[in-house]
Amino acid sequence: MIEAIGLTKRYGRTVAVDDLSFTVQPGRVTGFLGPNGAGKSTTMRMILGLDRPTAGRVLIDGKPYTELNRPLQTVGALLDAKWVHPNRSARAHLRWLAKSNNLPGNRVDQVLEAVGLTQVAGKNAGGFSLGMSQRLGIAAALLGDPKVLLFDEPVNGLDPEGILWIRTFMQNLAAEGRTVLVSSHLLSEMAVTASELIVIGRGKLITQSSTQEFIDSATGNTVLVRSPQLFKLGPLLVDKGFTVRDGADGSFSVSGATSDQIGDIAAANGVVLHELSPQRGSLEEAFMQLTGDAVEYHAEIGK
Numbered sequence: 001m002i003e004a005i006g007l008t009k010r011y012g013r014t015v016a017v018d019d020l021s022f023t024v025q026p027g028r029v030t031g032f033l034g035p036n037g038a039g040k041s042t043t044m045r046m047i048l049g050l051d052r053p054t055a056g057r058v059l060i061d062g063k064p065y066t067e068l069n070r071p072l073q074t075v076g077a078l079l080d081a082k083w084v085h086p087n088r089s090a091r092a093h094l095r096w097l098a099k100s101n102n103l104p105g106n107r108v109d110q111v112l113e114a115v116g117l118t119q120v121a122g123k124n125a126g127g128f129s130l131g132m133s134q135r136l137g138i139a140a141a142l143l144g145d146p147k148v149l150l151f152d153e154p155v156n157g158l159d160p161e162g163i164l165w166i167r168t169f170m171q172n173l174a175a176e177g178r179t180v181l182v183s184s185h186l187l188s189e190m191a192v193t194a195s196e197l198i199v200i201g202r203g204k205l206i207t208q209s210s211t212q213e214f215i216d217s218a219t220g221n222t223v224l225v226r227s228p229q230l231f232k233l234g235p236l237l238v239d240k241g242f243t244v245r246d247g248a249d250g251s252f253s254v255s256g257a258t259s260d261q262i263g264d265i266a267a268a269n270g271v272v273l274h275e276l277s278p279q280r281g282s283l284e285e286a287f288m289q290l291t292g293d294a295v296e297y298h299a300e301i302g303k
């Protein structure tokens, strides 16, 4: 478990992290979301003892990182995947890491296998694609078999196959009972990866909730309805107290009703439906609304 309590970091006059409190539970993937500059990386660095909080604290299984007896066996992190000696093979890189951290050498082949790099373990890591480098970074994070794992923007720049691989891998790590915290500024990716979300903006907590709750509160319940008999259906829906708005191409947008309710009313009144679709597309918009004021740099239109 990770616990941040009033965590604060100032760089001169910049408040990168501002009185942030949250908990990250084991057994699930927790997404750490926020626009660029929100303070995600700074928070992760403080969790890992790479930066000192100006105020507050952050604990891993009840202790600050600097007080952990076996840090690499407690927490593993993927911060910058390109951090590897270019002329060293993947296996040599991991052996060196294992040796310098007093970790058993037999873990190297286990973690190479776990991330699917066994076949290329003898090749120079400098020639690895971004996806392979990410896998090597994850292998390094897993060397100490830690119960807590942090991933900072792990899918940035990856192709769809690489994204899917990392997503599944993180979910499997959580299913093993580990604590998995993954930062991203991509809400749509987090929506399918994480079951819990911590959303920050300008260093402050905006919300911590389950992903489902976040999506439900973000999207509301608007349903798009297309029918050649909208003139008949519209008044029926209004009578039931639902709000009906004209949409594009002669469609309706209905608020306050589920698609089941609308379908039932249509069927009971012999109304033909051509489309009945719950609108979930506004997830990114909801994220923008929530974090909009918290974006550090807005693009200046017209420049």
Ligand SMILES: Nc1ncnc2c1ncn2[C@@H]1O[C@H](COP(=O)(O)OP(=O)(O)OP(=O)(O)O)[C@@H](O)[C@H]1O
Pocket (backbone or CB within 6 Å): 011, 014, 015, 016, 034, 035, 036, 037, 038, 039, 040, 041, 042, 043, 185, 296
């Ligand atoms: N070493 C530093 N010195 C001064 N300011 C810093 C330093 N590190 C971060 N900041 C500032 O702190 C704020 C938060 O930055 P941080 O990198 O933690 O955000 P982030 O959410 O990880 O953003 P991104 O998604 O762009 O990586 C920004 O205003 C940034 O400019």
